[in-house]
Structures are given as structure tokens and as C-alpha cells.
Amino acid sequence: MRVVVCVKQVPGTTEVDIDEETGVLKRDGVESKMNPYDLYALETALQIKERRGAELTAVSMGPPQAKAVIREAYMMGFDHGALFSDRKFAGSDVLATSYTISQGIRKLGLPDIVLCGKMTTDGDTAQVGPALAEFLGIPHIANVLSIIEINDKSIVVEMDMPGSVELAEVAFPCLLTVNKGIFQPRLPSYKLKMATKEREIPIYSLGDYEDQDESNYGLNGSPTQVLKIFPPEANANHQIWEDGGDVLIDKLHDKLRELKFI
Amino acid sequence: MSLLKINDDICVLCKRCISACPYSALIMDDGKVRLIPDKCQMCGVCVTSCPVKAISFDLPKASGNTVNLDDYSGVWVFGEMENGELNPVVYELVGKGRELARRLRTELEVVVFSDSFDRTQLTDYDIDAVLFVKDQALSAFNEEVFANTLSWLVGIYKPEVILCGATAIGRSFLPRVATTCHTGLTADCTSLSIDDNRQLVQTRPAFGGNIMAEILCPENRPQMATVRSRVFPPAEKIPGKEFELTELILPERFAQTSAKRISYTPEEKRTSSIADAEIIISGGRGIGGREGFKLLEAAAEKIGAAVGASRAAVDLGWYPYSHQIGQTGKTVNPKIYIACGISGAVQHRIGISSADTIIAINSDPEAPICGYADYVVIGDWKQIITNLEQIISEQTA
DSSP states (O other), X not given: OXXXXXXXXXXXXXXXXXXXXXXXXXXXXXXXXXXXXXXXXXXXXXXXXXXXXXXXXXEEESSGGGXXXXXXXXXXXXXXXXXXOOGGGTTOOHHHHHHHHHHHHHHHOOOSEEEEESOOTXXXXXXXXXXXXXXXXXXXXXXXXXXXXXXXXXXXXXXXETTEEEXXXXXXXXXXXXXXXXXXXXXXXXXHHHHTTTOXXXXXXXXXXXXXXXXXXXXXXXXXXXXXXXXXXXXXXXXXXXXXXXXXXXHHHHHHHHTTOO | OOSEEXXXXXXXXXXXXXXXXXXXXXXXXXXXXXXXXXXXXXXXXXXXXXXXXXXXXXXXXXXXXXXXXXXXXOEEEEOOEETTEEOHHHHHHHHHHHHHHHHXXXXXXXXXXXXXXXXXXXXXXXXXXXXXXXXXXXXXXXXXXXXXXXXXXHHHHOOSEEEEEOSXXXXXXXXXXXXXXXOOEEOSOSXXXXXTXXXXXXXXXXXXXXXXXXXXXXXXXXXXXXXXXXSSOOOOBOTTOOOEEEEEEOOGGGGXXXXXXXXXXXXXXXXXXXXXXXXXXXXOGGGOSHHHHHHHHHHHHHHTOEEEEOHHHHHXXXXXXXXXXXTTSBOOOOSEEEEESOOOOHHHHHHHTTOSEEEEEESOTTSTHHHHOSEEEESXXXXXXXXXXXXXXXXXX
């Protein structure tokens, strides 16, 4: 059995602070990291491997420095990795991203299971997994809470739906997006870090792909365009109470009374 | 090769692009703004942040895969069903959809997939038509079957806009439809409008920081967007308003799938449903731990409030995910929202934007939440909440 897990490198923190003197971003010393939701997908693959044997590949799309997240997967116990990287892939929206990943996965050979995290912390769309499944022409199940059973031909999973928990069986090949908490992700191991230090991370660029039409990738292949970016509006009419102590509590109390809550 | 061009002659060195870049790909070097190509992901944040338009994408937009925009007309709302009833978000999208359709001078239609549909659920609502695809295969949600069915309808009717709730179902099958139709899909929109070129302007939060992005889908159709529940108000009824119902039979080939539902277990209604609460007391990283939530619970009980939590607090394991408020948690619309020790980044703000009154208790006046709360209380949340609880106890005693 072969399992491919999609991972992404994301900005280290979403709490951005700016150094007033230099105008440079301060990110708590962490420039970038593995998308936290992907750790659950990686752990799910490792659990499948431990239970019934599987060959695991971690793939990512991004600039060359995104190799770091593949290396992290090696340190957790992954067998292979691949990075889909090309300047021509830059600026991809959901459609172009999932197409680029689908072309890369086809290059590696379609596995039995593709696993994705629920979403990324930078894009926050949760759309790439299902779109990727469509490009690969395979079924998918989103919001997977747990794996109930796995055999040679199919997998039975529990999925989180609004107001219900459903059991679904899906035949291979398939794609699953897993929820946070499906398994507790293990930490990278120092032993594996040493053992995989020399292991290569192959890079696939547009020239390696079957479809080399540039209009399908990056900004060109993206139907959506960002028109404008702006900070959310501030509330100009708000009141600020800094009186401290009892005065403040009275004010809050009066407010709740005014609004008829007490 | 860099695909981003910085024009040093125009650049005024305001450094806004450097601060705006989520990937730290821009730096000051030798008195000029420089790009580190290996870090750049071409997200375009810098391009839009530049006040003097000194940064641009250095490539011609290819014209591949475009469609004739004039072939597409009509606004569709996906009528998601839950146990035989339309999900409440459908009525909210009908309200917004009518506004967009009016601006586009086109029709508003609701699309329903099910084995049965009671049309009185839409009686008196201001819609022009309902497209009801009736099939046993649509009685329960299936990712592929739903995606195939909607893609099939898009091919026949060519709507220019499709709105869908950002529910577990919408989020799961819409990306497949956008892929098949080769078009854009914008997740979790917080605002939708039509510009002078008949384009749907979709606003959504992006890049984790305090940024909102306006997104267009200029050359592809339909323009597809998901919207979380409670972001828009429900549509008002217009008594006597009638609509046309068209019933369609699903061609068998679209019902093929290798995924099947084995069982369906409805969850019991969560006891403290924060989604329906009129008053919510909520805690974040600033309340320090599980003990802090105990205090919030005690105060909440006194005033009949529900307890919510920020993503930071939930990630730290202080409170269950079912109480998380914000973009990755629940959207709430209480009359009063009291946020204790929550910094309130944009994702949290999205979850509480329909609260009538937001009261922020925070020791840091610089916290983002202090910028948009209606009442900002600068001080120690613990002292304020415990004292408030005492006062109320004395009164009710």
C-alpha cells in the first residue's frame, strides 16, 4: 500500500509585529513552520504504516526552502518525499495549486490513499484537498474524525458532519482530509533525523510534468485575482474605560442592566 | 528570474510592502527594497499594499481557459438540506443573492438536491425559481454525487454566480465543482457585492494577520463563493411572492461513486449551544489556563451566558473545540459578547462580527480587539469578572 501526504510550509506565526525602527516584521524568531493541521495527516499515515505496512511519501509545493517540511516528515518516519517547485507555480490560487499538486502526484504514480490536513493556517480555505481529489479523479471524504477499519481495497472512516457523525466506506484510490485530533502527532525523532540526514528530496518542476502548458500554472492558471488588501475597519464610536477598580465594574454592571441582562 | 517587479524610481521607501509580506520575502538592502525570490510565493499582498504602485507582477496574463462571460446569467443559491429542511444559511444567502441579482438585473434561483422537497419552505421568499433535482442518490450527502450533479446543472444553465453555505457539506463538494467548471471559488466570504463591470467582489480574511482581501474572478464563470452562517441577515418574506419549481431527474451516470454511507448518528444538541446564545463570555490566551475558564463559567451561570473560547485557548487545550469562536470555529450572534483576555485577530473578529455589542476586557490597550469592540475595558479580567459575579449574586440573593 502506498500513501501520499500533502504538507505545506506556512508563516511561523499569524501574530505579526513590526519593528518600528527598521519596518521589518518580527515573527517571534520563527520564520516558517509546518502547517499544524498537516501534522495530523502525517501521523495518520504513520499509524496506517504501523498497523498494516505502507510506503509513505510526503509531498509539498512551494519555494525551495519548503524542503524543510519534507525533512521534518522524514524525521517522523516517512520513506520518501518530493517537492513541487518552480517560479512558474508561484501565485497559484486553489485551482492552480491543486492542479500543480495533482500533476506532481501523477508523476509519482497515483497512491492508494492521499491524505491532507483539514486546512492551512495561511490560506484558511480547506478547499485544496477536495479540489485535488477531483483533479486526480478519485473520491474523497472530508472532516475525517477517525479510522474504523482498513483492508486491501477500502477504508471505513468516521466523519464529522454538522449535527451528526457518519460512517463512510470508500474504495481505494481515495483522498481523505483529516481533522485535528484524529491522532496525537509524534515529535520528530533525533535518531531518524540522523538516519535521514543524507536522504534526498527530489524537486519536480514544470519541465518534469506531463502538462507543461504554462497557462495552467501559477498566476496564469488562477481564475481568482486579489484586487485589494486592506485592514479590517476600526470601530470609531467605541468607548474606552480605563478608570480601574470599582468604577469600572459598576460601569459594566450598568451596561448589562441597560441591555436588560440583569 | 523574479516574477515580481519593484520600480525603484517610484518607490518611496515607506516599507509597507516589507511589513505586509507574510513570507518575509522583502527586505531593505542598500537603501532599496529587495525581493528574496526563494521566499516569495507571489501572493500579491505587497502589490496591493504599495501606495504608489511601485510593485507589479512581471508577466502577461495568459488568456487560456477563458469563457464567453455573456453566456452566463443568473444567481444561484445552493439549497443545502439537513434532515429534510433547508439549512438556515440558505435563507441568509437568499437575502444576499436577491441583492446581487437585482444589481445584475438577473434571476435568483435556489438549487435543491434531495429525494423529496417541501416547497412551502420557500413560500413568500423573494426568489424566481427553484431547481429541484430529485433522486434517491441525493437523499444523503455524497461528495462525488453532489459535485457531479451541480457541475451538470452549471453546464446546462450557466449561472454567473453560485453562493453556498460554508458548511461541512459546502466546503467539501464545492471545490470539486469549481475544479470541473475550471473556475474560482472563494471560501468564507464576509462581504459580497457587484462592481461596475458586473464582477462579483468577494471579501474574505487572508494571511492570518489583520488583512482582508477583495477577490475577483474576472475571466471564468460561474463566480463561486462560500459564506459562513450568520454572516448575512436572513431574507425577509414578501407575502404572495411566487416562484417556479422545476423538477429534474438525475442521469444515472452522475450517481456513480465508490464511497458509500454506512451509518448516520445524529449528535445530541450540545448543551451550551454558543451559536444560539444571547450573551457569551469568552476567554483567550490572556486568561492563563483552565482555571480561568472555571471563573468564566461561574460568572456565565449567574447571568445565563454561554462560554466561548478563542482559537489560542483551544489550541492550548484549555477549553473544548466545540466552544471555539472565530473563523475556524463557530460564528455567533449574541446580544452581548464579553471577551476576556482575547487579543482578537481578524479570524476571531469574523466569528463575532454579528454580535450587537462587543465588550473587550483586556490589560493591553494595543490588542486588536480594542480597535473594534464597542466598549473597551482596560484592566484585569479576573478582578472584573469575579466582582461582577459578586454584585449580581448580592442582588439576586
